[in-house]
Amino acid sequence: MSLVGESMISAIYYGEFIYLNMHMEQVYTDFMKENSGYDSNERKLENGFNYMNRNDFTYETIKRLNTFLKKNSDKKIVLDFQGDKLIGIQNNMETKLTECITDNVYVINLSDELRKKLKVLDVKFDEKIKDYFVAFEETKFEYVFTLREDTAYESANGVLLSKYINIKKLIEDNANFFKWCYLLCNNLVQNGLFKKMNKNKSSRPILLAHTLNGACIATIISKIIGLEMIYIDHLGPQNRITGINFPENYQAYQNYLLVVDFICQGNEILRAQNIVEFIGGRYIGFVGMIKLNISPISESQVDEDKIKETVLNISPEDAAEKLEYTIRTKLCCNR
DSSP, X not given: OOOOTTOOTTOEXXXXXEEEEHHHHHHHHHHHHHHTTSSOHHHHHHXXXXXXXXXXXXXXXXXXXXXXXXXXXXXXXXXXXXXXXOOEEOTTOHHHHHHHOOTTEXXXXXXXXXXXXXXXXXXXXOTTOOOHHHHHHHHHHHHHHHHXXXXXXXXXXXXXXXXXXXXXXXXXXXXXXXHHHXXXXXXXXXXXXXXHHHTSTTTOOEEEEOSHHHHHHHHHHHHHHTOOEEEOTTOSSSOOOOGGGSOTTOOTTOEEEEEEEEESSOHHHHHHHHHHHHHTOEEEEEEEEEEEOOSGGGOTTSOTTSEEEEEEEEOHHHHHHHSOOOEEOHHHHTO
């Protein structure tokens, strides 16, 4: 990833508008500055929610926004400031940000504090404009479709899949990967059980990844939210775990939150839960990118005391109709 001048990683193209999530852009700026040596992760971990608590708009983000708007001056741009998530602005940057709000720019969800500092109201009104997260929901299958591979796939337990959802494509797509990690973190920090646990350092969850894809996801969200992470290699999708794979920093009596990529049958989650509890840890749930709701482990009414947060929840009907994704066994094929 690089903090390039014209990149706005939150961009969603929906209808006649381009939607930008300004809090996501500020989180991205802070993330990249830390990873270039600007800040220390140790201090961030002490602050709990890390970048998700960021509420000051900075020069670097305004500069990227200005460049993006100039390149898209012929398009309608919606800037969603996400309410109280952004309430401040770097000193002497008010004019720079106000200059970005031209005739083709629509501002929504501006906090009272930031509106006073900028001396602007939410600019113009168009009934076609949606909230950023609504725009994402409306366009979600368009992107998931790009992750779909038409080649049939046989899982490790012999289940036959008509299509393969390749999460590696998402991970290799830097801008969209960060966007999805942010969206996952946004869901997580609003989860009541997570907020309760995260208040105290002793109960703060540790992220546990057990696949290579899960480790990539956990690495990003651990920095965004400020949680520790460990990686056990190799519990899934091919189950080859041995005692030597367990990290030295595995801590008993701690809360462990499993990080996964794509949840279908949920077998890997059950195996990870058993290992965590066998060693003396407490399994508190999972987070992931996509969840296909076909098994009890992914149904909300089961284990209500567990965290279950994903970016996308796909019903069996949507999987079959919109993604042409079906699951069979060899017994079905031989009938």
